[in-house]
Amino acid sequence: MNQQTKIRSYDIEAIRADFPILTERPYGKPLVYLDNAASAQKPRAVIERMDHVYEHEYANVHRGLHYLANAATDAYEAAREKMRAFLNAGSSDEIIFTRGATEALNLVAASYGLAHIREGDEIVLSVMEHHSNIVPWHFLRERKGAVIKWVDVEEDGSFSLEAFERALTEKTKIVAITHMSNVLGTITPLKEIIRLAHERGIPVLADGSQGAVHCDVDVRDLDVDFYVVTGHKLYGPTGIGALYAKKHWLEQLPPYAGGGEMIETVTRDTVTYGVPPHRFEAGTPPIVEAIGLGAALDYMENIGRAAIHAHEADLGAYAARRLAEMPGLRLFGTAPGKGAVFSFEMKGAHAHDVATVIDRSGVAVRAGTHCAMPLLSRFGVTSTCRASFALYNTREEVDALVAALERAAHLFA
Numbered sequence: 001m002n003q004q005t006k007i008r009s010y011d012i013e014a015i016r017a018d019f020p021i022l023t024e025r026p027y028g029k030p031l032v033y034l035d036n037a038a039s040a041q042k043p044r045a046v047i048e049r050m051d052h053v054y055e056h057e058y059a060n061v062h063r064g065l066h067y068l069a070n071a072a073t074d075a076y077e078a079a080r081e082k083m084r085a086f087l088n089a090g091s092s093d094e095i096i097f098t099r100g101a102t103e104a105l106n107l108v109a110a111s112y113g114l115a116h117i118r119e120g121d122e123i124v125l126s127v128m129e130h131h132s133n134i135v136p137w138h139f140l141r142e143r144k145g146a147v148i149k150w151v152d153v154e155e156d157g158s159f160s161l162e163a164f165e166r167a168l169t170e171k172t173k174i175v176a177i178t179h180m181s182n183v184l185g186t187i188t189p190l191k192e193i194i195r196l197a198h199e200r201g202i203p204v205l206a207d208g209s210q211g212a213v214h215c216d217v218d219v220r221d222l223d224v225d226f227y228v229v230t231g232h233k234l235y236g237p238t239g240i241g242a243l244y245a246k247k248h249w250l251e252q253l254p255p256y257a258g259g260g261e262m263i264e265t266v267t268r269d270t271v272t273y274g275v276p277p278h279r280f281e282a283g284t285p286p287i288v289e290a291i292g293l294g295a296a297l298d299y300m301e302n303i304g305r306a307a308i309h310a311h312e313a314d315l316g317a318y319a320a321r322r323l324a325e326m327p328g329l330r331l332f333g334t335a336p337g338k339g340a341v342f343s344f345e346m347k348g349a350h351a352h353d354v355a356t357v358i359d360r361s362g363v364a365v366r367a368g369t370h371c372a373m374p375l376l377s378r379f380g381v382t383s384t385c386r387a388s389f390a391l392y393n394t395r396e397e398v399d400a401l402v403a404a405l406e407r408a409a410h411l412f413a
């Protein structure tokens with residue numbers, strides 16, 4: 001099947017009907033929801049699955065001997081298996097449920113940092129990381145005297161493998177790089193990054209918060225050491241994310257948080273830990289959220305990830321063309337093959353004002369730093385507007401965005 005056929009057979013109206021919120025009419029206008037990089041809307045399949053758990057399958061997991069505890073445990077562990085399949089991990093023991101990408105990134109930085117980072121050791125980040133993949137490494141800079149080395153991006157937002165290679169030294173202990181920029185839409189050459197790092201014996205963490213939504217992910221093919229996702233951008237609920245980590249890392253890394261579920265024995269003077277993944281899931285996990293995320297992954301698989309990506313590529317190309325034609329609009333990030341995320345500023349207007357004005361036309365975009373201050377300062381700005389697309393968006397919504405921006409431009413002229 002070629003890409004054209006896939007796009008034609010993509011039943012966008014049926015897909016939109018799966019998302020109840022899309023029929024909302026803010027200010028009496030059709031909702032044009034273009035804030036998907038911040039959080040995506042949820043299909044009925046996810047909402048109903050979570051309701052069903054609360055109504056028929058709910059209890060705490062892993063520790064019960066009764067019917068409902070077993071039902072909840074089975075559903076929770078089935079969600080882990082769905083995430084394993086989604087990332088093509090070799091074993092579901094390599095999937096740790098977290099409360100989001102932020103917790104997963106903190107887990108790796110804290111645990112790996114405790115075991116492997118000493119004063120003067122270097123951590124390589126790209127300048128387009130989200131604060132969630134910066135601040136946990138700053139903790140290691142502050143607490144252990146580690147050094148953060150930054151890989152810049154090209155003017156068009158492309159990731160430079162040459163700059164990356166130059167940043168790697170004998171002191172580099174880990175590379176932590178986004179799969180896809182939440183500001184520029186740049187998709188990084190992860191496989192090459194990992195190959196270059198591994199040639200030097202350096203492990204790689206990839207922040208897949210955006211990448212897992214819009215790109216194919218195969219953690220075994222990538223040979224990535226750690227891969228992080230967050231549920232609410234994957235059409236699942238908030239409060240749930242996952243960390244994929246190679247088994248040998250999970251077996252040797254110290255636990256991150258302590259509490260119930262992650263131990264083997266506890267005495268007054270000693271503690272021994274359980275096996276992964278439970279060793280890294282202290283306390284009652286976000287049970288219903290994990291199951292809801294499993295339903296979201298099923299939903300995406302039912303449409304077909306290749307079909308979703310083809311639809312988004314078509315939308316992205318159309319939006320790039322329409323936005324580039326607008327006078328007075330500066331676009332940030334035009335790297336080849338980028339995802340459908342568009343950051344821009346309008347001449348003579350503050351990003352917050354633009355977002356507020358177009359909101360009155362029912363068009364929801366985000367404005368601000370997008371939790372990526374080093375990147376914004378690299379481009380010499382303090383805020384941008386960002387329109388970001390999802391599997392349910394349409395070309396008509398791109399037109400609605402452009403029309404709302406044209407009206408705003410008149411206002412600010």
Ligand SMILES: Cc1ncc(COP(=O)(O)O)c(C=O)c1O
Pocket residue numbers: 037038099100101102103130132133178180181182207209210230231232371
């Ligand atoms: C690239 C990237 N990394 C990390 C995060 C943090 O995700 P969460 O807030 O779900 O933990 C985000 C969210 O915007 C993101 O876009």
